[in-house]
Amino acid sequence: EADIYQTPRYLVIGTGKKITLECSQTMGHDKMYWYQQDPGMELHLIHYSYGVNSTEKGDLSSESTVSRIRTEHFPLTLESARPSHTSQYLCASSATWGSQPQHFGDGTRLSIL
Amino acid sequence: KNQVEQSPQSLIILEGKNCTLQCNYTVSPFSNLRWYKQDTGRGPVSLTIMTFSENTKSNGRYTATLDADTKQSSLHITASQLSDSASYICVVTDRGSTLGRLYFGRGTQLTVWP
Numbered sequence: 001e002a003d004i005y006q007t008p009r010y011l012v013i014g015t016g017k018k019i020t021l022e023c024s025q026t027m028g029h030d031k032m033y034w035y036q037q038d039p040g041m042e043l044h045l046i047h048y049s050y051g052v053n054s055t056e057k058g059d060l061s062s063e064s065t066v067s068r069i070r071t072e073h074f075p076l077t078l079e080s081a082r083p084s085h086t087s088q089y090l091c092a093s094s095a096t097w098g099s100q101p102q103h104f105g106d107g108t109r110l111s112i113l
Numbered sequence: 114k115n116q117v118e119q120s121p122q123s124l125i126i127l128e129g130k131n132c133t134l135q136c137n138y139t140v141s142p143f144s145n146l147r148w149y150k151q152d153t154g155r156g157p158v159s160l161t162i163m164t165f166s167e168n169t170k171s172n173g174r175y176t177a178t179l180d181a182d183t184k185q186s187s188l189h190i191t192a193s194q195l196s197d198s199a200s201y202i203c204v205v206t207d208r209g210s211t212l213g214r215l216y217f218g219r220g221t222q223l224t225v226w227p
Binding site: 004044106107 | 117122147154155156157158159162202214215217218219220222
């Protein structure tokens, strides 16, 4: 089992609220990722990080932001949640790009009312 | 356009039976192909990875094949168990950029009935 943790697992919250989804890994991986996944659809990369103080936007445009102040921690923030943000958010980490497996957390299922 | 297509979209089999899931891709240049298993409500877990020079890789009852010429891969599950019920996702990595971009299929939803 990979040591990557996401909290909360489920979140139901009203429109306009500020939300932070937490992701932590204990493997010392430099590379971390956030994906968005809707039911029956493929994972879409929304943010990634090469290491501390490095963050980049992924393939899918997202109104969320991320930060990487510590190697093990890669939180995702929505300043003002909207119903269109309802989705599952998966965090992952890897030792290197591509060849090494990405270890995934169990996700946060977010519902915005 | 780089794409990963999986079939079937969903599959129901009886416990103990074998099944084969398909993955076709157009990603180029190709680096590697990985199969993930995603249980309901959980994150994906890597099952196998194959590079260009490998055409088969096994992990217990899971056997993946790769034909890099036709850009096709399959995942064969032998003697299925109830715990095999999950979504199986094919992921292809390109080597055309420093990012090593990953392309995800939509997955095949496998249900194993007793």
